[in-house]
Every structure is written in C-alpha cells, then in structure tokens.
Amino acid sequence: MTPKRKQRLILVSVMLCGVAAAAAFGVNAFRENIMLFHSPSDVAAGAVKPGKPFRVGGMVVDGSVERHQESLDVHFELTDYDKTIPVTFSGILPDLFREGQGIVAMGAIDAAGTFEATEVLAKHDENYMPPEVADALERAGKMPETAATYDSKTVVEP
Amino acid sequence: MLEFLDMGGYAFYVWTSYSFALILLGGVVLWSALQSRKVRVSTIRRAQQRKRKS
C-alpha cells in the first residue's frame, strides 16, 4: 500500500470512529427520551408526575376488560407481571386489542392513580403461525413467551 | 377468488402496500431501462460520428 493510500485509509477509519463515538454518546444521552413508553413498574415507582402526558406499555390483564354498554368507554388493567395499573379509555380500539395482548397507551395519570388514555395502540409480537398451530401450542402450553419485550432490562438475544 | 381479493377484510391495506411496492420498485427498474437506452443510443452515435470524422 502506498503511503498516500495508507494515509487515506487512516483518515476514513478515524472519521468513522469519530462519528460512531459521537452517535454512541448521543444515543446514550437520550436513552430515556428514545424509550417509547414506560412500564407500569416505572409508573408505580413515581417516574411520571400526575397530569403529564406520556406513554405506558404492558399486557392487558386477562379478564380485566370492562366495556360500557352504551358508549365506547372501556376500562382495563395493564401489567408488566410486576406492577399493575388501571386504565380508562374512550374510543376505537385497534383490531389486535384483546386480553393478554401487549399494548402501548398514550395519556396521563389522574390524581387517583388511574391512567386516562387518549390513544391505545396494539403491540404485536414477532411470532407468526397458522391458527391451527397456535391452537395446538396453546393446548400443549408451549405458546412462545412475549412478555420479555415489555421489560427494557431484559435483553432479548439477537 | 373474491375471498382471495378480500384478504380477510384487509384488502385495502394489503393491496395498497403491494401497489406501492410495484410502483416504486417497478418505477426504478423502468426508469433505469429507459435511461440506459437513451444514454446508450446517444453516446454510441456521438462516438461513431467522431470516429468517422477523424
């Protein structure tokens, strides 16, 4: 390699390392801001002040969904298998909303500690299978675990 | 056939997505082919004219 090429190689490498380091610092500094949602445990620990809008993500507790008879009002509980918080919402829920499903809700905590959602989004998992296979897995109690995605501390192996 | 086109009620989302893919990717392929033809004809013609003159 000629000295000139070597010099350019070093220059390009240094440039790339610099930008990568800057990106790493930036990403680390804004780690909290890049988090799309808080977990019910964060909320229970008082991470967010009442009245301040934020997103919360978790699983809809089985058997907790109560729909109002005449209106679109719905009440359910959201959990990360550690802490559970009550949620109220009025509006149209996404197709995937159901008990046991992961969701992300936008809204704020009221004085009583209930999360008043203004928007509810469904979070689906990375598993795809035909209904018959899902039924068979369900019967065998071997449904893939998806709860891991709700804990930012849990590292899902790539 | 109608059942297939309906996509379990998601026809709008599924077929719009496939149309976007067709338009964008097909568009790039078609544009590249047309550009290739245009550049080929004009560049080679000009090169041949230059050669004949010299």
Place this chain on the structure above:
Amino acid sequence: MYRLAGRLAPWFGGLCLLSLAVGLYLGLVVAPADYEQGDSYRIIYIHVPAAWMSMFTYVVMATSSAIFLIWRLKIADVVAEASAPIGAAFTAVALLTGSFWGKPMWGTWWIWDARLTSELLLLFLYLGYMALRGALDTPQGSARAAAILAVVGVVNIPIIHFSVEWWNTLHQPATITKLGKPSMHISMLRPLLLMALAFQLLYFHNLMVRMRTLILSRESRASWVAELNVETGN
C-alpha cells in the same frame, strides 16, 4: 466490467421474476392466515425484504464509497452511485408498507419510535446522497463529498438493526435472526425467504443496468465506445 454487467443483467432479471412469481404465489395464496393478524400479515412479504434490502444496499454503498475514498477506484464509485436510487426505493417501500401494516394492526400510521425514526433517517441519507452527487460543480468533488456522507451514514445501520432491542419500541423484535430458530411457521417462512431472494436479485439486476449506463456516460470519449452496436450496446 461493462460487458460483464451486460451479460449478467438478464440472468439476474429472469431469476428475479421467477422467484418473485413463486414467492408471491406461496405468500398470497398458499400460506395460511396468521392466528392473530389474519391476512393483514401478508404485507410482511414485501415489507421485510424491502427493509432488509434497504440496509443491505446501504452497506454496499458505504463499503464501495470507502474503497473509492481510499484507493480512488472509479468502479467503486460507480457501484455506489448506481445503488442509491434502488436503495431509496427499497427504503420508501419499507416505510410505506410498514405504515399500511401499522394502521390496521397497531392502530396508527406512524409513531416516532426508534425503529421507524431510524429507518426514515436512512431514506434521508439516500436522498441526501443523490442530491449531493448533482450539487457540486466538479464531478470529482461531488463524488468525494457523497462518498464521505455514505461512509459516515453507515453508523445508522446498527442503530436500525438493534433499535428494537435497545429501546422500548412499538415495532416488534426481529422474527428471523442469524442465531436461533425463526419465530415463524415454515409455511409462512418459505415465501418470505423467496421474496427476499427476489428482492436481492432485483437489486443486482438494477445495479448491472445502472452501472452500464454510468460507465458509458463517464467513458463517452473512450475509443471502445465507438465499436459498440447502437441497438444491443455490446
């Protein structure tokens, strides 16, 4: 290189059409509906291959740009320039189809989560690269500036890839990973891999065609150009 590209292009194109036909048939007709998402999940057959190719194309562009910067190899610059439009198209397809998948499943067209935002940044990198190529007065200057942008922007690729693991996102984690079993039933996985192959071949086909155009216009004054047949270009 010019002749080789011309010889390879129809092969890539033909094989692409073949795998596209089989992949679409298996994906849209044969594969069963998903247990949770019904038929809407079929968008995956263009969304995921497009997203993979948007990153693959960028890595090719950044690598050849680095080679061009260091060794001043003209052909590496041609590869990078030829890749940009198809890469931008792949990125746009991934974003648009993702949006049309997000609306019925998540309940929103768009959300500023880490995965979606970093993929949008990728689109801007492609567009910025293409704009920069035509922006400066001297071809050498713009080639060098664009190559620097391409190399620097490669930092975004690991961010896109790992965003779903590093942060809480609405986007789900990867279904198919290098290590471990894919979390997808085989009947649904086969068409996905075929479509990924088809998109890969589409990229190589387009790369060959665009490289020929670029080489021809750059070398327009070379003596070998006058020997070519106008109709076939060979």
